[in-house]
Amino acid sequence: MADLYAENTGVSAEEAAEKVKAMNIDYSTADTQKVLADMLVAFANEQDKNKVEATPVSLRSARPMMRMAVAAEQPSGTLITKDNGITNISTTMTDNDKETDNDGIIYPHDYGYVDVQTSFNVADSVKSGDTFEIKYNENLQISDFFENRVTPPAIKNAGGEVIATGTYDVNTRTMKYTFTDYVDKHNNVKVSLNLIAYVERDVVKSEGKYNFEVNVAGEKTTKELDVKYQGLFEQRQLNLNSFYDEYDNVTGKYSQTTYVNTKQQRLINPKIEIKGYGGEKDKTPESSSAVISKTDTLKIYEVPSNVTLPDSLKPDFTQLTLLSEGKDYTLVYGTDMVTVTLTDKDSTKRYVVYTEGQQDMNSNQPLVQSVTLHGETSDANGEYLSHVYSENFIETTNSSAAGQGEQTYKLGNRVWEDMNDNDVQDINDKGIANVTVTLKEPGTNKVLQTTTTDKDGYYLFEGLKNGNYIVEFTDPATNGEGKQYIPVKEHVGNKEDDSDSRVVNVTIQDKDDLSIDRGFEVAPEPKPATYELGDYVWIDYNNDGIQNKGEAPVAGVKVTLTKPNGETLETVTDKDGKYLFTGLENGEYTVKFSELPEGYEPTKTQVGDDKLDSNGLESKVTIDNANNYSVDLGIVKPEPQPEPKPATYELGDYVWIDSNKDGIQNSNEIAVEGVKVTLTKQDGSTMTTTTDKDGKYLFTGLENGTYTVTFSELPEGYTPTETQVGDAQLDSNGLESKVTINNANDYSVDLGLVQPEEVEPPKVEATFNLGDKVWEDLNKDGIQNSNEPGIGGVTVTLTKEDGSTVTAKTDDQGNYKFTELPNGKYTVTFETPEGYEPTTEKVGDHALDSDGQKVEVVINNKDDMTIDSGFHKPEEVEPPKVEATFNLGDKVWEDLNKDGIQNSNEPGIGGVTVTLTKEDGSTVTATTDENGNYKFTELPNGKYTVTFETPEGYEPTKEKVGDYALDSDGQSVVVVIDNKDDMTIDSGFHKPEEVEPPKVEATFNLGDKVWEDLNKDGIQNSNEPGIGGVTVTLTKEDGTTVTTTTDENGNYKFTELPNGEYTVTFETPKGYEATKTNVGDDALDSDGQTVKVIINNKDDMTIDSGFHKPTPEEPMKPTPEKPEQPNNPTPEVPEQPGQPENPTPEKPEQPNNPTPEVPEQPGQPENPTPEKPEQPNNPTPEMPEQPGNPSPSMPNQPMNMGAHGEMSHDKAPKHEAKALPETGETSTNQAPLFGGLLAALGALFVVGRRKKQKDQ
Incomplete structure (x- = not known):
């Protein structure tokens, strides 16, 4: 954004950066229209500083800006003409085209357009709602294509105020402008317009001289121009011409008309190539945004001999003969191209080719489509020429409008919510809507204007003259969630980012002041008291x-x-x-x-x-x-009870041969061994067994329940006998039975078998097989060799004597087989596999030769597996050699430790532009992905230069300091591709050194323990417990106090104490008295109940206080009669709840015991060991990475809004201007300003042989 500002205003880069920052654009919420509008106002204001009469900002766009908003409908006004309010009208018309400008000749197919410049004065009597008109005659149009969507540019002054808005009537070719209330508030209004008009090719069909007329408010200006259309493109006898018919800049759809062989020369083997890119050999689909596919419309017409084609390439298609695909021509599609081959191989016919295509709206490449005519055309010397092509592309040219009146200024900016509590307006801080802001006159306190902030927190006072003003903010009460607002600290940071006072004195002096802000934050909520449970x-x-x-x-x-x-x-x-x-x-x-x-x-x-x-x-x-x-829980382990085991039973019996088939077991009938018996339980599980030599089977361990018994694997030829015909112990139950076990064994589940009468099987006629193989005859000798493979997927058809057929396909080895064939005559037919042709037939052994594609075969009581067919591939033409290509690329990364080496933890940097310059000077660009990777593909051998842009907020790291694959190669690298990829070209960047944060004063801890001195010796012994709940008071040097309470282990701790002198006071726990003081090691003795302590650059975790229970009185001496007295404290101590009184070996875990376990106590750094310097209050160099420190790369965000680049051309433009990106978004309140200043009366025209660019 800063670069764009500098380029359009002429200020230095440093000043531009400050100006953009002062604009206070909230990139997180502002849409693109608002960002662009704010930027355009800033351009105009900067330009206005140095010029008496403002020059309107006019920018060009890669695609015309067709969404210029029209002002709200005005009350019906008076039509103003040269007779009643518009004076001093001055209009000039200049032809502009590929040749000399203003030479009286215009080339509509080669950048030709009419530059209309008009200016006039507006009388002070003209009111808001009045209108004036500008009309073209029938030979002119407002746009070369989509004129039904074109809106004339709004007329604005240098400050962006709208003077008049325009509409366009396609049918009457009239622009109608309506004046706004600007003319009510200003005198001596002057207007100038620069309009672009185009030849109406549907009217001006032929070359010649025509009159072109512009009528401004009733005053006509006429100019005669000689219209010359683009001539034919010719190579010897080949000739063609093409031009775009229509183009829709919103959908990207377009159409093109091409004249082929207008001169009716002899065409031999004509072929037409239509490409969605340039016609030169080195052009690729990536160089154009045109897309050609099979779904597009493509029509070929033959021109009857009695039809004359118009020079404007706008033929009447109803007079032409539409040809048919397949009959008159064929189509072959490739990547963004289609080839048309005409069926008539030798003719002098004329053709018209009409195509419709689709532009890739996400591409930043120009819309280029070329048509190439190929043909073998012989001249008098017998020489043949190959091809000629015509190429079209689209470019935009814009109109502009401006006006002026008495200069006034603006005052305002924003009321915002401080989201990160740093008292400075950051990019993520959101605006506060509906805040009342009042503008007053100093001295009198008279209210001049009142407004409220918009949804983004912005407010604005307009129409202010130079002078002093007072801005007064009304504080908002609550936010949208009902939480209270309070003002942030005032005047923190620079003027653009700070919060001003509630009442601000402001001076307007020859420029706007958009820096008066007011910041608020949500008041912190009181925190309720909290407690513990456990x-x-x-x-x-x-x-x-x-x-x-x-x-x-x-x-x-x-x-x-x-x-x-x-x-x-x-x-x-x-x-x-x-x-x-x-x-x-x-x-x-x-x-x-x-x-x-x-x-x-x-x-x-x-x-x-x-x-x-x-x-x-x-x-x-x-x-x-x-x-x-x-809240406690006691648990017990109950005595285990043996689990009762249910009673189990048996099930089984017998399988026998029922020789008399009566279904009853007789004493002389034979048992059957080896029959499988399956028992299925209620849960679906099964058990299996087989009958023994006595025909018996048995299942044991069965609980009560229902079971299924199934017999299987019977002797071959045997079937079950009759079932259920007698006593349950002797009958047959059949192959499957349901059985219930109910507190008893069951030995009654039997199966009887019988052998059925044998029936002689019917006689089956013998059948045979026929088949063998289809193979690839690699050496084309007609013989199957051992190294020659089969061909899979070939259809083989067998035709029987009755005419019926059977088909088979060869497997992947080439084998096939027909089975179950009776004796007889058959015909075997082999299809020809795709890409093959038959080999030589019957040249060797019958089993190894090829029998051809159709073979008569007789089956006579044996198989015939010798019927083969061989094929080989036809001779192939060696394809043209394609030059190998390779890849080049790698990564752009952030060098966190600035050592010039890529480490595994260092991230890539996305969005960095990398430029590849080839040996011929042409360039290709790529952008790194989110991981910092980039890649250029399909590069032939040669020398290249890779250039990396510097990401915003970074600077290059060291170069070439380590391994070639991991170091940084710098920002410009020469690379040689030599028969392999090179994926090692990296570039590292790091953020610049940040300012060291202010030093934070170190703080320390003070504390230790209150304990029960059981032996009253004034020393902490390992078995002596801490005393919980004791209040400890810390008195600072200024007399303020802090209190804490010892925990259940008697520990206490005061934290974050700066160096100084403190007094620590211990209360006496109830039922205790103080023990001896200062009788031993400082870390283990008692320091008493009031202790002076000096903190000097380290913690002091040695301030202890010991207490013991009072000595019992005389009556409590232990005599036989007294042990039960309640005053004896000995038995009572263990029963105190929550106190681990039992002096077991676990006591060394007390945090004051100076044993090796002490360092394991979390948060108790009493032992003054070398680990002290690791305290968390020691400020480290990582402080600058605290949240809220804005990243230097943030200003880049708005530039990723879908900008489209302009076309590059061979010839340098006459004038050059920078363009803001068009995003396609619309903002209700900002669109008039945005549209007017861009002045996008976009029009399009096409290039043939020459490329020329003209900016407005």
């Missing part, structure tokens, strides 16, 4: 539901807490059986225990003190302004 899971050995001394904790039990809103938290008990949930607000919670150790179940619940009983697997718990450490 306790303990233990093994209740005596199953009494109470935590007793000696019962073990259980680790790893899952605990789920369900909050009042349904959200859940999970934890597991630690090695001490403890769990804890923190940060809980008041409310009702559900605690659920799960994943108990295998074999355990909950003990009794709610049988004693709430702190010692078991609450069960699930409990409802209320947090009410206090912690709750009473």
Whole structure:
């Protein structure tokens, strides 16, 4: 954006960057129309600084801008002419084309157009809604193609204010302009327009002199021009000509008409190639946005001898003869091209070719389509010439309009919400809508204008003269979610990005001021107090539901807490059986225990003190302004009970041959061995067995239920006898039976078999096989050699004596076979495989030769597997040698450590343009993908230069400092392609050094422990427990205090303390008194109840305080009569809830015990070891990467909005202007400004042999 600003205004790059930044464009929300409109206003303002009369900004686009918004319908006004309000009309008409401009000759097919320039004065009596008209005569049109969608350019002053808007009537060729209220507020309005008009080729069909007329507000200007259309393209006797008929810039559809053989020369073997790109040999489909496919319309006409074709290439197709595809011509399609081969191989006929195509609307290439005529045309010397071509392409030329009045200025900018709380307006901060902003007069406080911010937070006061003003903001109350707004800090950062005061004094002096902003942020919400919930899971050995001394904790039990809103938290008990949930607000919670150790179940619940009983697997718990450490679970392991085993039974019996077929087992009938018996259970599982030599089978271990018994694998030829004809123990149950086991064995499931009478089978006539192979005869000698392969997929047809046929296909080895053929005569026919021809027949052994494609065969009591057919491929013409091509590419990456080497963790940089320059000077560009990769393909051997652009916000890294595949090759690299790819051309970039953030003062920690001194020696021993719940107060040097409470292990900690002197005060726990002080090592003794501490560049985790219970009074001496006295504290200590009083070997895990386990205590850095410097408060160099620091690459985002580049041409343009991208988007409030300044009365024309460009 900064580059675009500099190029269009003439300021330096540095000044342009500041100007763009001052525009405060919110790229995250602004649409493209708004961005372009804001940029155009900035152009005009900058130009206005140096000129008395503003020159309108006129930009060219690769595709004409056809969506210029028309102002809202005005009240019916007066038609203003030269007689009632428009004076000093001056109009000139100039022909512009490929040859000399303004020479009285115009070439409509070669850039020819009429440049109409008119200017006039508007009388002060003209009002808003009044109109004036500009008309063309029948020989002129507003656009060469889509004139029904063209809107004349809005007339604007240099500041972007609309003076008049225009419409166009296609039928009357009239532009009608309507004045806005600008003429009501300004005097001495002057208007100038630069319009482009084109020859109406449907009217001016032939070459010659014609009058072209423009009527401006009733004053006519006429110019006679000699119209000359593009001549034929000729090579000896070959001749043709082509031109575009229509083009739709919205859909991309276009049509082209081509005259072939207008001179009626002799054409021999004529062929026409239509390509969606240039006709030169080196042109490729990628060089054009035209797309040719089979779905396009293509028509070939023959021109009757009595028809004269118009010079304008606008024939009357109803006078022509439409030819038929297949009969009169054939079509062959390729990549973006089609070849037309005419059936008439020798003629002098004339043809017209009409095509319709589709432009690739995503391409940035020009729309180029060429037509080439090939033919063997002989001259008098017998020489033959090959081809001639015509090429067309499309370019746009724009009109512009401008006006002027008394200069006024604008004041405004934005009310915004600070999304990242940095008090500066960043690119992601959103605007606040509907905020009232008032403009007042200083001194009198008179209200001049009032407005409200739009949806993006912008406001604007217009029509302001030089002078002093007051801008006053009304603070918004809440955002859209009902949250309170508060102002951000004022004047943080530069003028463009900061927040100004609620009331701001502003001076307007010869320029707009669009920098008066006001920022707000959402007020932080008060955080409610939070509490803790937790306790303990233990093994209740005596199953009494109470935590007793000696019962073990259980680790790893899952605990789920369900909050009042349904959200859940999970934890597991630690090695001490403890769990804890923190940060809980008041409310009702559900605690659920799960994943108990295998074999355990909950003990009794709610049988004693709430702190010692078991609450069960699930409990409802209320947090009410206090912690709750009473939700416990006791578990027990029940005695295992043996699982009862159900009774089982047996099922079985007998298979026999029922020789008398009466269905009853007789004593003399024989048992059958080896019959398979399957038992299917109710669950679908099966058991199998076979009958033994006595015909018996047996299934055992069966519980009560229904079973299915199935007999199978009977002796061959045997079938079941009759069933259910007698006693259940002796009858036959058949092949399958349902059997119920009900508390008893069942030995009654039998099967009797009988052998049926044998029937002599019918006599079957013998049949035979016929077949062999289809093979590829590689050496074409007619003999199957061992190295010659079969041909698969060949159809072989067998015709029988009765005329019926059977077909078979050869397998992948070339074999085929017909089976079950009776004796008789047959005919075997082989199809010719595609791409083959038959080999020589019957030249050798009958089993190895080729029998031809049709063979008579007689089957006579034996197979015939010798019927073969050989084929070979025809002689092939060696294809032309294609030069090998290769690839070149690799990666653009961010060199995070700036060492010039690609490391595995360093990302690619996407969107970087890479240019490949060939030896002939032509170039190809590519853009890196999201991983930074790029690739150029299909490159022949040769020398190339690869150039990398510098990504915005980066600078190049070191070059050629390591392995060739991993180093950076720099920004311009010469590469030689020599018979292989080169995928090693990389370029690394890194972000520039960032300013070191302000130094943050280091802070430290202070703390340690309050413990119970059991032996009252003033020293912390390993078995002495901490005391929880003791309040510790820290008093700072300024007298302010901070308090904390010791945790269940007696530990406390104050954090983030700067160097200085502090006083630590310990309260005396209830039932205790202070122990001795300062009697040993500083880390293990008691420092007393009030301790002075100096923090000097390190933590101090040695400030401890010990307490012990008072010494018992005299009556409490241990006598036989006194042991039961309640004042004896010894038995009471172990029963305190939550205190791990048992002095077991686990105590060394206390964080104050200076054993090797101390470093494992999280968050307790009491031991002053060398690890101290790793404290988290030490500022590191990574500070500049905090969120909110805007990336330098962000300003590039708006440039990725679908810009289309312009066509490049062989001849340099006469005038050059930069273009903003057209995105295709429409903005309601910004479209008039955008459309008017772009002045896109877009028109298109076509190039034949020469390429010439003219910008407005």
